[in-house]
Amino acid sequence: xxxxxxxxxxxxxxxxxxxxxxxxxxxxxxxxxxxxxxxxxxxxxxxxxxxxxxxxxxxxxxxxxxxxxxxxxxxxxxxxxxxxxxxxxxxxxxxxxxxxxxxxxxxxxxxxxxxxxxxxxxxxxxxxxxxxxxxxxxxxxxxxxxxxxxxxxxxxxxxxxxxxxxxxxxxxxxxxxxxxxx
Amino acid sequence: xxxxxxxxxxxxxxxxxxxxxxxxxxxxxxxxxxxxxxxxxxxxxxxxxxxxxxxxxxxxxxxxxxxxxxxxxxxxxxxxxxxxxxxxxxxxxxxxxxxxxxxxxxxxxxxxxxxxxxxxxxxxxxxxxxxxxxxxxxxxxxxxxxxxxxxxxxxxxxxxxxxxx
Amino acid sequence: xxxxxxxxxxxxxxxxxxxxxxxxxxxxxxxxxxxxxxxxxxxxxxxxxxxxxxxxxxxxxxxxxxxxxxxxxxxxxxxxxxxxxxxxxxxxxxxxxxxxxxxxxxxxxxxxxxxxxxxxxxxxxxxxxxxxxxxxxxxxxxxxxxxxxxxxxxxxxxxxxxxxxx
Numbered sequence: 001x002x003x004x005x006x007x008x009x010x011x012x013x014x015x016x017x018x019x020x021x022x023x024x025x026x027x028x029x030x031x032x033x034x035x036x037x038x039x040x041x042x043x044x045x046x047x048x049x050x051x052x053x054x055x056x057x058x059x060x061x062x063x064x065x066x067x068x069x070x071x072x073x074x075x076x077x078x079x080x081x082x083x084x085x086x087x088x089x090x091x092x093x094x095x096x097x098x099x100x101x102x103x104x105x106x107x108x109x110x111x112x113x114x115x116x117x118x119x120x121x122x123x124x125x126x127x128x129x130x131x132x133x134x135x136x137x138x139x140x141x142x143x144x145x146x147x148x149x150x151x152x153x154x155x156x157x158x159x160x161x162x163x164x165x166x167x168x169x170x171x172x173x174x175x176x177x178x179x180x181x182x
Numbered sequence: 183x184x185x186x187x188x189x190x191x192x193x194x195x196x197x198x199x200x201x202x203x204x205x206x207x208x209x210x211x212x213x214x215x216x217x218x219x220x221x222x223x224x225x226x227x228x229x230x231x232x233x234x235x236x237x238x239x240x241x242x243x244x245x246x247x248x249x250x251x252x253x254x255x256x257x258x259x260x261x262x263x264x265x266x267x268x269x270x271x272x273x274x275x276x277x278x279x280x281x282x283x284x285x286x287x288x289x290x291x292x293x294x295x296x297x298x299x300x301x302x303x304x305x306x307x308x309x310x311x312x313x314x315x316x317x318x319x320x321x322x323x324x325x326x327x328x329x330x331x332x333x334x335x336x337x338x339x340x341x342x343x344x345x346x347x
Numbered sequence: 348x349x350x351x352x353x354x355x356x357x358x359x360x361x362x363x364x365x366x367x368x369x370x371x372x373x374x375x376x377x378x379x380x381x382x383x384x385x386x387x388x389x390x391x392x393x394x395x396x397x398x399x400x401x402x403x404x405x406x407x408x409x410x411x412x413x414x415x416x417x418x419x420x421x422x423x424x425x426x427x428x429x430x431x432x433x434x435x436x437x438x439x440x441x442x443x444x445x446x447x448x449x450x451x452x453x454x455x456x457x458x459x460x461x462x463x464x465x466x467x468x469x470x471x472x473x474x475x476x477x478x479x480x481x482x483x484x485x486x487x488x489x490x491x492x493x494x495x496x497x498x499x500x501x502x503x504x505x506x507x508x509x510x511x512x513x
Binding site for chain 3: 209210213214215216217218219220221222224225234236238239240243244247250251254306307320323324326327328330331334
């Protein structure tokens with residue numbers, strides 16, 4: 001007797017359509033699929049571990065509110081990364097306006113927070129610090145390529161550049177990071 | 183055609199990605215704040231926004247403002263790169279110029295699209311008339327800004343011509 | 348022969364476990380200090396955030412959906428023409444009388460300004476000119492010279508909205 005084929009899991013476009021049709025389960029599945037990569041991306045961008053839960057939640061909240069804005073030209077995950085990045089930038093500007101200490105000291109996990117002190121190994125911490133010195137586009141291209149393994153055409157669509165430019169940005173970022181961290 | 187004015191209204195909606203050199207004079211900062219506050223008050227009154235709508239609109243306009251600011255930063259970088267290629271006496275790299283041109287055009291399209299997407303996002307909490315009212319009010323303000331800038335450009339041109347031998 | 352540039356392009360996939368080095372690539376890596384430095388960088392990039400405290404994504408999803416539902420509900424109240432002011436006031440009363448000391452009504456009156464990036468490049472005189480126009484009474488000056496939306500019929504209004512929203 002032939003073994004019935006396993007049903008193909010719905011892709012992101014299917015889930016988005018289902019959510020737009022009223023399925024909350026579809027939304028939950030999207031959060032489940034993409035929540036952890038979004039969290040890691042935010043950490044790479046310099047988010048504090050203590051804020052990750054709130055940032056991930058706010059990212060998805062904003063995404064579902066403007067779900068009509070995802071036109072499917074870039075992958076859903078890449079689109080969410082853009083939202084996360086803008087959200088973090090917004091948070092940094094808000095905090096910068098409220099404090100007088102240099103922004104860089106507070107972008108990274110605090111040494112005073114016992115939980116976060118062990119959250120990043122020293123090598124990772126130095127990388128995240130070095131990433132903060134790169135221009136935003138280079139930083140994001142580097143993370144999307146190196147941390148998330150996304151190919152250049154997708155990166156290009158996500159960040160509004162060309163695949164060739166994305167490749168150049170990646171190589172420049174690697175060169176600069178190597179110099180800083182070596 | 184009776185509704186001819188709709189055409190410039192629609193196609194003039196998008197503020198071009200013009201060179202935006204920030205006037206960072208403190209008085210200018212205060213004037214910008216006053217303009218934005220009064221414009222906002224007008225929007226809230228004309229659209230009869232509820233408190234909830236105000237909160238939601240604040241989030242929407244802030245997000246899209248920041249996105250467009252990023253695009254403006256990107257436009258400046260592309261312009262600078264293009265200026266570097268087109269320096270007098272220096273042979274331009276045709277491939278680079280072509281790529282920069284493509285990137286600048288793509289950016290213009292994305293910038294224009296951002297206004298549509300912003301209005302579309304407002305459909306979650308504003309009714310169609312409110313959205314159209316907001317669009318018209320903002321377009322009027324942007325149109326006025328364009329006019330004063332053009333007046334400046336015109337007067338600069340006249341002065342330049344007078345100085346020519 | 349594998350170049351350093353080709354090695355760099357392969358590193359993300361290998362670091363994530365989606366691919367493996369070929370024998371030639373492994374030999375190149377063993378003998379190239381530059382590629383070793385880049386490989387270390389890419390491996391660290393993959394590792395960044397991998398120690399993030401385990402997120403309860405079910406809880407995150409539920410919280411997101413709850414917020415979306417609350418927002419839609421508020422929108423429905425407005426469309427249904429409910430006395431939102433009265434409802435909000437009642438909610439405030441409930442919060443003050445019925446809840447614990449640590450809950451506060453939502454701050455809806457914090458300063459809200461619609462940012463207008465186009466103003467950035469105007470000089471002070473130009474800004475003053477724009478400000479004066481904003482203060483002009485309805486019907487005077489450029490800011491009020493275009494036909495009002497009230498002049499549009501339903502078909503024109505619908506067409507305008509379609510062009511805006513795609």
